[in-house]
Amino acid sequence: MAALEIQGLSKSYPAGFWRKTLKPALLPLNLTVEEGETFGLLGPNGAGKTTTLKLLMGIIFPTAGSARILGRDFHDPEGRRHIGFLPEQPYFYDYLNAHELLDYYGNLSGLSREERRKRVPALLERVGLADAGRQQLRKFSKGMLQRVGVAQAILHDPKIVFLDEPMSGLDPVGRREIRALLQSLKDEGKTVIFSTHILSDAEALCDRVAIIHKGELRGIGVMADLKSQSADRSEAVWRGAQALGAVSGLLAESRVAGDIVRGVVAAGDVEALLDQLRQQRAALISLTPVQGALEDYFISRTTGKEAAAK
Amino acid sequence: MISRLSAITLNTFREAVRDRVLYNLIVFALLMVGSAPLISTISIGLEKQFLMNLGLSAISLIGSMIAILVGVGLVSKEIEKKTLYTILSRPTRRWELILGKYLGLVMTLIVNTACMTAGFYLALGIVSRGLGRADALPLVAIYFIILQFMMLTAITLLFSSFSSTIFSAVFAFALFVIGTFADDLRNFADVAHGLARWLATGAAYIVPNFSALNVILQVVHNEPVSGSLIFYNTAYALLYSAAAISGAVLIFERRNLK
Numbered sequence: 001m002a003a004l005e006i007q008g009l010s011k012s013y014p015a016g017f018w019r020k021t022l023k024p025a026l027l028p029l030n031l032t033v034e035e036g037e038t039f040g041l042l043g044p045n046g047a048g049k050t051t052t053l054k055l056l057m058g059i060i061f062p063t064a065g066s067a068r069i070l071g072r073d074f075h076d077p078e079g080r081r082h083i084g085f086l087p088e089q090p091y092f093y094d095y096l097n098a099h100e101l102l103d104y105y106g107n108l109s110g111l112s113r114e115e116r117r118k119r120v121p122a123l124l125e126r127v128g129l130a131d132a133g134r135q136q137l138r139k140f141s142k143g144m145l146q147r148v149g150v151a152q153a154i155l156h157d158p159k160i161v162f163l164d165e166p167m168s169g170l171d172p173v174g175r176r177e178i179r180a181l182l183q184s185l186k187d188e189g190k191t192v193i194f195s196t197h198i199l200s201d202a203e204a205l206c207d208r209v210a211i212i213h214k215g216e217l218r219g220i221g222v223m224a225d226l227k228s229q230s231a232d233r234s235e236a237v238w239r240g241a242q243a244l245g246a247v248s249g250l251l252a253e254s255r256v257a258g259d260i261v262r263g264v265v266a267a268g269d270v271e272a273l274l275d276q277l278r279q280q281r282a283a284l285i286s287l288t289p290v291q292g293a294l295e296d297y298f299i300s301r302t303t304g305k306e307a308a309a310k
Numbered sequence: 311m312i313s314r315l316s317a318i319t320l321n322t323f324r325e326a327v328r329d330r331v332l333y334n335l336i337v338f339a340l341l342m343v344g345s346a347p348l349i350s351t352i353s354i355g356l357e358k359q360f361l362m363n364l365g366l367s368a369i370s371l372i373g374s375m376i377a378i379l380v381g382v383g384l385v386s387k388e389i390e391k392k393t394l395y396t397i398l399s400r401p402t403r404r405w406e407l408i409l410g411k412y413l414g415l416v417m418t419l420i421v422n423t424a425c426m427t428a429g430f431y432l433a434l435g436i437v438s439r440g441l442g443r444a445d446a447l448p449l450v451a452i453y454f455i456i457l458q459f460m461m462l463t464a465i466t467l468l469f470s471s472f473s474s475t476i477f478s479a480v481f482a483f484a485l486f487v488i489g490t491f492a493d494d495l496r497n498f499a500d501v502a503h504g505l506a507r508w509l510a511t512g513a514a515y516i517v518p519n520f521s522a523l524n525v526i527l528q529v530v531h532n533e534p535v536s537g538s539l540i541f542y543n544t545a546y547a548l549l550y551s552a553a554a555i556s557g558a559v560l561i562f563e564r565r566n567l568k
Contacts, residue, residue, distance in 0.1 A: 054567075057395065058398055059398055077403055080401045083399060084399075090395070091392055092393065109401065110314075162399075
């Protein structure tokens with residue numbers, strides 16, 4: 001059974017003085033996400049990602065179309081027992097502390113008092129807020145609020161978790177923590193669907209990605225395929241600019257900063273490059289596959305000309 | 311359903327308490343305790359009536375202001391701050407949210423009124439040097455004041471379900487003032503002619519009749535309140551509140567929460 005099936009879901013808002021013209025926010029969207037998948041909704045700001053998630057969560061109503069989440073109509077409130085949701089830049093009742101907030105949400109999700117008593121402290125521990133659990137949320141930093149947000153989304157052990165820009169506005173440490181939390185959800189076999197405009201996050205976590213631009217689905221990419229497309233190039237960084245002359249014929253591109261050289265080499269030439277660097281007594285610092293396939297795919301799907309040729 | 315409803319109700323009550331809404335009780339206590347000795351000196355022989363009038367009017371006014379000022383934010387603040395997103399993505403029904411919020415604020419107002427009533431009777435006991443059986447009569451006026459709060463909260467919630475915080479406050483306050491003079495509107499309808507009569511009669515039936523719930527002067531002059539008035543006022547307040555809440559639910563059920 002598919003975890004999420006969207007059929008022709010669209011949303012338009014009335015615009016103009018008489019509100020008679022309709023401004024589309026999401027053009028008819030068809031999408032299927034399988035159980036256990038980690039799926040990324042990618043697109044620039046205002047692309048329609050948040051609109052899609054708000055429609056699925058019943059926060060706004062569609063102009064047309066339908067969706068099924070875990071086999072149930074997306075309007076069915078009972079179906080939401082198995083759904084977790086983290087909105088973009090979440091705001092919570094700041095007069096509550098994290099413990100009270102999670103207890104409240106647990107109650108709304110149908111957890112018994114006993115279940116809440118066990119799960120809330122365990123979850124605060126999991127998101128690294130065990131010591132701040134009794135502190136009012138108005139004293140929380142943005143990173144802490146985001147962790148509370150993730151905690152409330154997974155509190156009731158949902159089968160499918162939707163997250164809207166989960167890493168947005170976080171510092172590098174905060175982003176890494178949230179990314180680790182998402183990875184752990186993925187490892188538990190949950191279906192994770194998140195929107196982002198940060199491609200490296202999608203690249204690190206997703207099995208598949210959908211590119212949405214100007215309210216339209218522009219393409220769906222399988223990360224494994226995209227990565228294999230870029231596996232034919234590697235980036236080598238070494239110390240020893242004197243070796244550049246001997247290896248320049250192997251490099252697709254190169255950049256020198258003092259004695260450090262960065263060069264991109266085709267997969268078939270890697271061994272030859274390494275041999276030459278050894279001979280020239282250059283010290284290899286790193287050798288990594290070039291990551292950039294998703295970026296290329298994203299740009300090809302969101303720029304006008306390529307999209308028109310699609 | 312009951313569990314979710316009570317969770318929303320208690321959370322609304324907790325919000326009011328933690329946002330220091332009940333601090334008004336301190337103002338009321340100071341007003342009552344401070345005025346008791348003063349009244350004894352300036353209104354010889356009428357101190358009890360004066361205190362009853364002042365106390366009951368203060369209970370009514372303070373509670374009405376809380377009903378409007380807190381009520382306008384019940385739904386609109388949740389929409390503006392987007393706290394609803396994490397509630398509606400759970401098995402919570404929209405009507406549960408509206409009803410839970412309503413019950414939470416009514417609960418706050420009842421607790422508030424109970425505390426003020428205790429302060430009122432304390433001051434009354436000081437001025438009268440003890441309380442007698444006849445002093446139970448103001449409880450009827452206080453019961454009607456609570457009915458008024460229930461109606462006013464429902465009306466405010468109705469406006470809050472489709473309008474912004476500021477407009478909701480303006481609409482609710484305007485209706486509160488008009489409702490307070492509903493009897494005058496009915497008297498005008500009786501003497502008017504033609505279109506004015508139709509409009510005034512229509513308006514008199516639509517606006518909440520708060521003047522029927524105001525028996526403060528009657529109680530102050532120790533005139534008994536009939537059982538039938540208590541019955542009709544109770545039925546009227548419950549039906550009016552139910553209609554306003556139903557309206558709020560109908561609007562909110564269809565609203566896109568941008």
